[in-house]
Amino acid sequence: MSLKVYNTLSRKKEEFIPVIDKKVRMYVCGPTVYNYISIGNARPVIVFNMVRNYLEHTGYNVEFVQNITDIEDKIINKANEEGVDFNDITSKYIQAFLEDLENLEIGRFSAMPKATEMIKDIIEIIQRIIDNGHGYVAGGDVYFDVLKFNNYGKLSGQKKEEMMAQESGQFSKKNNIDFTLWKSAKPGEPSWDSPWGQGRPGWHIECSAMSMKYLDFKLDIHGGGIDLVFPHHENEIAQSEAAFPDKGDFVKYWMHNGMIEVKDEKMSKSKGLKSDWILKNLLKKHSPDVIKIYMLSTHYRSPLEFSAEKLEEARKALEKISNFLRNAEFLSSIENLKPVSSGINELTDIKSDFEPDSPSVKIYEYVKYFKEEFKNAMDDDFNSAKATGILFDFIGNVNSIIQSPEFKITETVARSLKISSGIVLSHLKIFGINLDKSRQSLKAGNDKRISLDDAEILELIEQRLYARKQRDFKKADRIRDRLKSFGVILEDRKEGTIWKREE
Ligand SMILES: [Zn+2]
Numbered sequence: 001m002s003l004k005v006y007n008t009l010s011r012k013k014e015e016f017i018p019v020i021d022k023k024v025r026m027y028v029c030g031p032t033v034y035n036y037i038s039i040g041n042a043r044p045v046i047v048f049n050m051v052r053n054y055l056e057h058t059g060y061n062v063e064f065v066q067n068i069t070d071i072e073d074k075i076i077n078k079a080n081e082e083g084v085d086f087n088d089i090t091s092k093y094i095q096a097f098l099e100d101l102e103n104l105e106i107g108r109f110s111a112m113p114k115a116t117e118m119i120k121d122i123i124e125i126i127q128r129i130i131d132n133g134h135g136y137v138a139g140g141d142v143y144f145d146v147l148k149f150n151n152y153g154k155l156s157g158q159k160k161e162e163m164m165a166q167e168s169g170q171f172s173k174k175n176n177i178d179f180t181l182w183k184s185a186k187p188g189e190p191s192w193d194s195p196w197g198q199g200r201p202g203w204h205i206e207c208s209a210m211s212m213k214y215l216d217f218k219l220d221i222h223g224g225g226i227d228l229v230f231p232h233h234e235n236e237i238a239q240s241e242a243a244f245p246d247k248g249d250f251v252k253y254w255m256h257n258g259m260i261e262v263k264d265e266k267m268s269k270s271k272g273l274k275s276d277w278i279l280k281n282l283l284k285k286h287s288p289d290v291i292k293i294y295m296l297s298t299h300y301r302s303p304l305e306f307s308a309e310k311l312e313e314a315r316k317a318l319e320k321i322s323n324f325l326r327n328a329e330f331l332s333s334i335e336n337l338k339p340v341s342s343g344i345n346e347l348t349d350i351k352s353d354f355e356p357d358s359p360s361v362k363i364y365e366y367v368k369y370f371k372e373e374f375k376n377a378m379d380d381d382f383n384s385a386k387a388t389g390i391l392f393d394f395i396g397n398v399n400s401i402i403q404s405p406e407f408k409i410t411e412t413v414a415r416s417l418k419i420s421s422g423i424v425l426s427h428l429k430i431f432g433i434n435l436d437k438s439r440q441s442l443k444a445g446n447d448k449r450i451s452l453d454d455a456e457i458l459e460l461i462e463q464r465l466y467a468r469k470q471r472d473f474k475k476a477d478r479i480r481d482r483l484k485s486f487g488v489i490l491e492d493r494k495e496g497t498i499w500k501r502e503e
Contacts, residue, residue, distance in 0.1 A: 003058065005221075006301060006381045008229060008254040009155055013381055018220045019252060024055050024062045025215040029207060029224040029232065030112070032069040033093035034078045037100055038277045039291075039306055040225075040260040046292055046432065047257045047300040047382075048223045049106045053430045054378050063110045065214045067207060068094060070114045071200050076189055086190050090116075100279050104288045106432060111214045115206040119192045122201045122209045125243050126181045126194075134242035139172035140184030140197050146177045149238045155254060156230035179235055181205050204235035208243065208250075211236075217247045226256040226301075258303045277306070289433045290314045296384040296431050316503050317392070321428070322435060323500035324395045325421045326454075327402065330498050331409055332417040359401050359408075363416035367423055370394040374427055384431060391427065394420075409495055452486045461490065461497055 003016040018024050028048045031041050052062050070090040079086040094114075101107050115122075126142055129135040134148050146152050152160055163177045180202035185191030191198040211219055217240070224233065233254065240250035262277070275281055282291065294314035298304045370390060377386035398420050401407060428435055452460075464479040480490055487502040 001376055001379045003379045004381055005253050005255065007252075008256050009249075009251070014253070016253065018060070019218050022060055024060045024220045026052065026055075026062060026064045026221040026223065027207070027211040027215055027219050028064070028066045028222070029228055030066040030068050031093075031097055032072050032074055032203075033090050033097060034072070034075045035093060035273065036096050036278045036280050038260075038273050039279055039282060040277070042100070042104070042279045042291070043260055043295055043300075043304065044223060044225055044257050045101070045104065045106060046295045048255075049432050050296060050300075050384060050430060051221070051223070051255070051382055052108075053432060054382060057430050063215060064108070065111045065113070065210065066109050067210050068097070068112060068114045069203065069206065070094065070116050071190060072115075072203055096280065100283070103283045104279075104291070104432075105434065111210075113210045113214065115201060118206055118209050118213070119201070121213050122205050123182075123194050125209045125212065125239070126201075126205060128243040129181065129239060132242055132245060134238075135181055136174065137196050138174070140199065141172060141180055142182035142196055143173045143178040144181055144235065144238060144242070145174065146179070146238065147175055149242055151241065152177075152238055153234065155237055156234045158230055158234065179204065179231060181239070204232055205239055207232075207236050208239040211250075212240065212244075217244055218249065219251045221253050221255055222251040223255045223257070226258055229254075229256060255300075257300045260304045260306045262306050282311075286311055286315070287318075289435065290318055292432050293318050293388070297388050299381075299383055299385045301381075302385075317388075318433075318435075319501050320392070320503045321395065321424065323503065324399060325424060325435060327498050327500065328398070328417040328421040331402065331495060332414040332421070358412075360410070360412040360416040362401060363398055363413070363420060366394055366397045367416070367419060370423065370427075378430070387427075391424065395424070452483075452488065457483065457486075457488055457499060461499065464490075465497065 004013040005016045006013045026048070028044055031037050048064075048066075052064050055062050071086070075086050075089055079089050082089070126135060129144065130137070130142065134145055135142055136145055137143075146160065152158075153163075160177060164175060166176065182194060182196055182199050182205075183202055184197055184199045189200070191200055211222070222233070222236075237250050241247075279291075290311060291314070294311055295304065297314065297317070370393075373390045374387050377383045377390055380386070398417070402417075425435060460479050460483055464476045467473070467475040467479065483490060483499070488499055489502060490497055490499050
């Protein structure tokens with residue numbers, strides 16, 4: 001099966017064929033920096049990071065640009081409220097956003113342009129729109145003449161006539177559905193020189209200018225939250241296609257993530273954020289991997305419920321994966337194995353040990369099935385929710401082999417377990433989850449039961465083994481109980497003592 005992507009423009013899933021073979025040019029709208037970003041703003045960040053990772057995993061070379069809106073009414077309002085320069089607001093929240101990205105372990109962008117650095121390019125594209133007869137100047141502002149653009153409404157399905165009938169408070173423009181490309185500056189507002197006087201860009205125009213500059217015309221993927229379809233993305237189409245009328249569609253595939261919902265409320269920065277919706281605060285309590293698995297366990301287009309329970313479910317899910325990896329690696333390190341990297345080629349080793357019902361052959365079948373089904377799920381419009389389910393089925397199947405009474409470790413079984421843990425790790429990387437690196441410091445958030453790290457647990461297990469060798473069983477039991485009070489469960493096996501965290 002080849003990759004299919006749901007295109008908001010056609011309202012159906014389409015086969016994914018980029019404009020240029022093997023290359024994907026992707027643009028996602030970033031935040032307006034007048035506040036800390038919320039868990040809602042983090043969704044497109046995590047979703048489109050997964051999209052990029054999966055495209056790279058399947059062999060595409062991806063260029064990924066995300067903008068930062070650092071001039072906008074909300075920023076100016078906030079600066080006025082606080083009595084500071086708008087730059088003080090934007091530099092503070094840009095810094096906070098970059099720190100959030102770092103804490104989320106997401107940071108590979110081909111470019112991350114800011115609107116205020118693009119003024120020259122923005123003026124050029126506005127001039128093109130005016131020259132092509134799609135823009136006009138009125139009262140020092142420049143407007144886009146919506147009635148002159150035939151395809152207006154093609155993305156959102158809005159009808160011009162219905163929009164025309166709505167009331168509008170703006171009188172200088174020709175029609176109430178016309179939108180601003182350039183705003184004249186009021187005294188004291190930040191402004192730049194332009195052919196139309198001192199002013200600043202409207203919100204929508206920066207994305208047309210930036211995508212054109214950094215990725216060229218006809219993007220493969222343009223992404224953002226579903227709340228941006230209208231008017232922002234509808235206006236981006238109008239601007240870009242009016243500026244470059246001979247180049248066809250501005251974007252091939254429009255992708256939109258669903259909103260995050262807190263019971264019946266919509267999460268919105270402009271209505272005021274509760275402190276536990278702020279990503280920065282959430283990252284103090286939860287590892288970035290917990291937040292990623294929470295988000296990606298739901299399909300990106302579906303609404304996502306936000307609650308402490310949902311995050312706790314995600315933590316347990318991650319713990320299950322972590323326990324599996326630790327035990328698979330422990331058991332596979334018992335035999336004196338040559339180092340094995342993960343990958344399909346290694347599977348032939350297991351095939352050669354052909355006994356139809358042997359554990360290694362069973363694990364081989366599970367690995368093969370997992371890889372195929374994970375790919376099928378992701379090829380179906382990046383269905384990470386389904387792919388996550390397939391991952392847990394795989395872990396459950398291999399666990400049931402490890403836990404069966406007749407299980408015995410042999411070199412081929414050890415090798416197959418090593419491959420299993422490698423395959424889980426490499427597929428988690430598509431979700432941006434790097435358990436390989438973070439497992440040692442996997443924190444269980446604010447959950448007090450678990451405050452021992454892996455090294456401390458191993459130390460206590462060693463002390464318990466020593467106590468048992470000395471036949472000091474009381475001490476050994478005390479250590480076991482102590483570990484249990486931290487949610488760490490020991491299992492004494494003939495191969496040694498393995499442990500897991502309560503899930
Ligand atoms: Zn945008």
